[in-house]
Amino acid sequence: MSNERITLKDVAAKVGVHSSTVSRVLNPATRGMVSPEIATAVAAAAKELGYRPNLFAYSLRTSRSFTIGVIIPDLTNPVFPPLIRGIEEVLGQSNYTVILANTDNDPAREETLIAAMRGRQVDGLILATARRDDKLVRDIIDDKLALVLINRATQVENIDCILTDDAAGIRVAVDHLAALGHRRIAHIAGPERLSTGHRRIAGFRHAMAAHGLDCPPANIAACDAFSEAEGQRALIALMDQPSPPTAIVAGNDMQALGCYAASEALNLNCPADISIVGFNDMPIVDRLAPPLTTVSVPLRKMGAAAAQAMLGRLSGENPKTGTMELTPHLVVRGSTGQVPPTS
Amino acid sequence: MSNERITLKDVAAKVGVHSSTVSRVLNPATRGMVSPEIATAVAAAAKELGYRPNLFAYSLRTSRSFTIGVIIPDLTNPVFPPLIRGIEEVLGQSNYTVILANTDNDPAREETLIAAMRGRQVDGLILATARRDDKLVRDIIDDKLALVLINRATQVENIDCILTDDAAGIRVAVDHLAALGHRRIAHIAGPERLSTGHRRIAGFRHAMAAHGLDCPPANIAACDAFSEAEGQRALIALMDQPSPPTAIVAGNDMQALGCYAASEALNLNCPADISIVGFNDMPIVDRLAPPLTTVSVPLRKMGAAAAQAMLGRLSGENPKTGTMELTPHLVVRGSTGQVPPTS
DNA sequence: CTGAAAGCGCTAACAA
DNA sequence: TTGTTAGCGCTTTCAG
Numbered sequence: 096m097s098n099e100r101i102t103l104k105d106v107a108a109k110v111g112v113h114s115s116t117v118s119r120v121l122n123p124a125t126r127g128m129v130s131p132e133i134a135t136a137v138a139a140a141a142k143e144l145g146y147r148p149n150l151f152a153y154s155l156r157t158s159r160s161f162t163i164g165v166i167i168p169d170l171t172n173p174v175f176p177p178l179i180r181g182i183e184e185v186l187g188q189s190n191y192t193v194i195l196a197n198t199d200n201d202p203a204r205e206e207t208l209i210a211a212m213r214g215r216q217v218d219g220l221i222l223a224t225a226r227r228d229d230k231l232v233r234d235i236i237d238d239k240l241a242l243v244l245i246n247r248a249t250q251v252e253n254i255d256c257i258l259t260d261d262a263a264g265i266r267v268a269v270d271h272l273a274a275l276g277h278r279r280i281a282h283i284a285g286p287e288r289l290s291t292g293h294r295r296i297a298g299f300r301h302a303m304a305a306h307g308l309d310c311p312p313a314n315i316a317a318c319d320a321f322s323e324a325e326g327q328r329a330l331i332a333l334m335d336q337p338s339p340p341t342a343i344v345a346g347n348d349m350q351a352l353g354c355y356a357a358s359e360a361l362n363l364n365c366p367a368d369i370s371i372v373g374f375n376d377m378p379i380v381d382r383l384a385p386p387l388t389t390v391s392v393p394l395r396k397m398g399a400a401a402a403q404a405m406l407g408r409l410s411g412e413n414p415k416t417g418t419m420e421l422t423p424h425l426v427v428r429g430s431t432g433q434v435p436p437t438s
Numbered sequence: 439m440s441n442e443r444i445t446l447k448d449v450a451a452k453v454g455v456h457s458s459t460v461s462r463v464l465n466p467a468t469r470g471m472v473s474p475e476i477a478t479a480v481a482a483a484a485k486e487l488g489y490r491p492n493l494f495a496y497s498l499r500t501s502r503s504f505t506i507g508v509i510i511p512d513l514t515n516p517v518f519p520p521l522i523r524g525i526e527e528v529l530g531q532s533n534y535t536v537i538l539a540n541t542d543n544d545p546a547r548e549e550t551l552i553a554a555m556r557g558r559q560v561d562g563l564i565l566a567t568a569r570r571d572d573k574l575v576r577d578i579i580d581d582k583l584a585l586v587l588i589n590r591a592t593q594v595e596n597i598d599c600i601l602t603d604d605a606a607g608i609r610v611a612v613d614h615l616a617a618l619g620h621r622r623i624a625h626i627a628g629p630e631r632l633s634t635g636h637r638r639i640a641g642f643r644h645a646m647a648a649h650g651l652d653c654p655p656a657n658i659a660a661c662d663a664f665s666e667a668e669g670q671r672a673l674i675a676l677m678d679q680p681s682p683p684t685a686i687v688a689g690n691d692m693q694a695l696g697c698y699a700a701s702e703a704l705n706l707n708c709p710a711d712i713s714i715v716g717f718n719d720m721p722i723v724d725r726l727a728p729p730l731t732t733v734s735v736p737l738r739k740m741g742a743a744a745a746q747a748m749l750g751r752l753s754g755e756n757p758k759t760g761t762m763e764l765t766p767h768l769v770v771r772g773s774t775g776q777v778p779p780t781s
Numbered sequence: 782c783t784g785a786a787a788g789c790g791c792t793a794a795c796a797a
Numbered sequence: 798t799t800g801t802t803a804g805c806g807c808t809t810t811c812a813g
Contacts, residue, residue: 100806102805102806102807103806103807104806112783112784113783113784113785114784114806114807115783115784115785115786115807115808115809116782116783116784118807118808118809119782119783119808122808125808125809128782128783129782129783130782130783133782133783147557148806148807149498149805149806149807150558150559151494151495151497151498151501151503151559151805151806151807152494152498152789152805152806152807152808153806153807153808154494154789154807155492155494155495155498155788155789155790155791155805155806155807156788156789156806156807156808156809157789157807157808158494158789160494170519170522170523171519171520171523171721173516173721173722175519176513176514176518176519177514179513179538180512180513180514180540183538183539183540192537192558193537193538194535194536194537195522195526195536195538196526196530197523197526214490215493215535216493216494352722352725355725356725378514378516379516379695379722382695382698382699382726383725383726383727384726384727384728385727443790445789445790445791446790446791447790455799455800456799456800456801457790457791457800458791458792458793458799458800458801458802459798459799459800461791461792461793462792462799465792468792468793471798471799472798472799473798473799476798476799491790491791492789492790492791494789494790494791495789495790495791495792495805496790496791496792497791497805498789498790498791498805498806498807499790499791499792499793499804499805500791500792500793500805501805
């Protein structure tokens with residue numbers, strides 16, 4: 096049925112013009128170069144025959160692939176699916192296809208994957224890996240490949256990157272905790288080498304200061320990764336102090352999950368003994384026990400924004416997206432409560 | 439750096455042969471047609487120059503795209519990411535690229551997406567949508583497009599499909615519950631129109647019979663979807679009976695999540711008052727409260743198996759994969775317990 | 782404004 | 798065994 100491939104020549108034959116004319120009509124940029132009557136006739140014939148351009152021929156000729164590579168650490172991490180859907184939605188509408196790859200946080204693999212994607216001649220790359228390593232970025236830019244970063248700030252100039260306003264997110268978390276009477280609030284920090292980790296730590300210090308609260312170094316627990324295991328380890332360390340915190344702002348939801356495990360292990364009730372707030376609002380965290388209070392990041396919107404930025408880059412009209420910060424908001428659920436009376 | 443495109447001619451020039459010879463060497467199927475000395479020389483030159491074939495030219499010539507389309511309902515549903523990773527892993531190793539699309543369970547959208555993918559000339563399609571509609575399947579087969587189904591049995595002959603052994607999964611769930619002393623066990627059923635729903639219901643009846651347990655129609659709650667909302671609704675209906683069940687075998691984890699919500703609403707403690715077992719073992723369900731006892735399906739393996747089947751189809755050597763059932767196993771966690779003494 | 786022709790890089794039929 | 802050639806379907810000069 097939809098099997099027969101109609102070519103430019105087919106529609107050219109039907110209208111009685113040369114195939115190059117048809118090509119001109121079908122390409123918006125060159126449509127003006129053809130007389131209106133012929134243009135409409137060609138358009139009609141193309142539609143009637145169900146003409147679908149052959150992407151390979153187009154790509155071979157123009158060396159544009161209409162394909163965007165998206166590189167993430169791990170699809171299995173629940174933050175990424177919404178992001179991807181946002182990206183695909185807007186890119187798809189402009190007839191771009193996205194191809195995906197997972198690095199599993201292995202830098203070597205990341206390099207390999209980027210190379211593979213360039214081998215496939217992607218028109219652009221969206222990196223949602225979280226490393227702050229600028230070398231790869233610089234290479235890509237030097238090669239004039241369109242690039243958009245998600246969740247990774249960088250020193251490199253003039254590069255599109257889509258971030259959440261981490262400081263604002265941390266601030267609403269601390270505000271909430273402070274309003275509940277907490278004064279000894281600790282932060283479980285992501286790795287400094289990741290921009291998100293870095294920014295959230297800074298945001299935390301700032302927010303604590305704004306409330307006139309003490310923020311000793313011991314109350315910022317550094318982690319090697321945004322993982323459950325690290326979150327668990329960190330909370331245990333945090334509670335092993337003379338006057339332990341009564342509330343935790345975790346670097347992300349995974350770490351918050353680890354905090355749940357740790358508080359079970361320590362026989363601490365959340366939220367009675369300890370309040371925990373996460374960051375990201377991944378799917379499912381509303382079904383934890385207790386449901387997680389967390390900073391909700393508009394993941395899908397971020398994906399969409401990244402795709403828009405990419406489209407801007409590709410269209411050549413430098414839209415100067417630059418850095419764009421989306422504002423998160425707090426979702427209060429069951430994991431936060433009044434400060435325990437004893438403290 | 440890696441920017442310059444090396445073509446067949448470049449390496450041909452370097453060796454001093456014609457480009458078609460180079461092509462023959464590089465294509466495993468035709469390598470035998472060229473003398474060993476030249477072959478090795480060409481291979482060496484190709485590697486040295488860093489030759490990377492131009493996929494567009496190849497595809498234009500052969501009309502093979504080395505691309506596989508994967509269609510799922512919704513990436514945001516935690517069952518799919520592991521599946522996708524399994525698929526990508528094995529397909530990637532054979533230099534295939536996968537492109538993804540989400541139907542959001544909209545049949546019209548599914549058709550559109552399939553058409554779009556064929557427009558992109560995918561070499562094959564992997565459908566992980568759960569509908570039992572055979573029409574689309576038939577169309578695809580008639581057009582000789584390689585096709586693999588995941589989690590969807592079909593009447594159509596001679597088609598590869600990768601399933602979980604649903605009957606076995608349900609059976610281990612029922613075994614477990616029966617061993618805990620439960621006798622009034624209910625099943626929250628997925629839609630009959632989906633093969634998984636269908637098969638699990640049959641499996642449930644069978645397993646109950648095997649234990650000599652009663653299985654009245656009222657204890658199989660039909661749902662419109664494998665969703666949290668439906669699971670919640672179903673459990674509430676189930677408990678509103680003269681002698682309500684003491685244990686639930688949910689059709690999948692999402693429905694089990696809904697059961698958690700329902701038992702809260704009904705003031706029922708899980709597992710003290712009611713035992714719940716899920717199906718799939720999605721990420722995160724081990725962190726629910728209580729951690730969900732569920733039938734663990736080897737999602738990633740299923741994805742890998744689907745990809746293998748696809749590769750088999752593509753290679754032409756009809757490997758007669760046909761229907762393949764992977765065996766799930768039970769993961770006992772906190773949501774199941776002894777039958778309440780009062781019953 | 783429109784047609785002719787070249788060629789993107791590759792494979793496959795045909796010659797030598 | 799190797800070289801020659803003709804396109805795959807498209808865009809893009811260059812003529813007319």
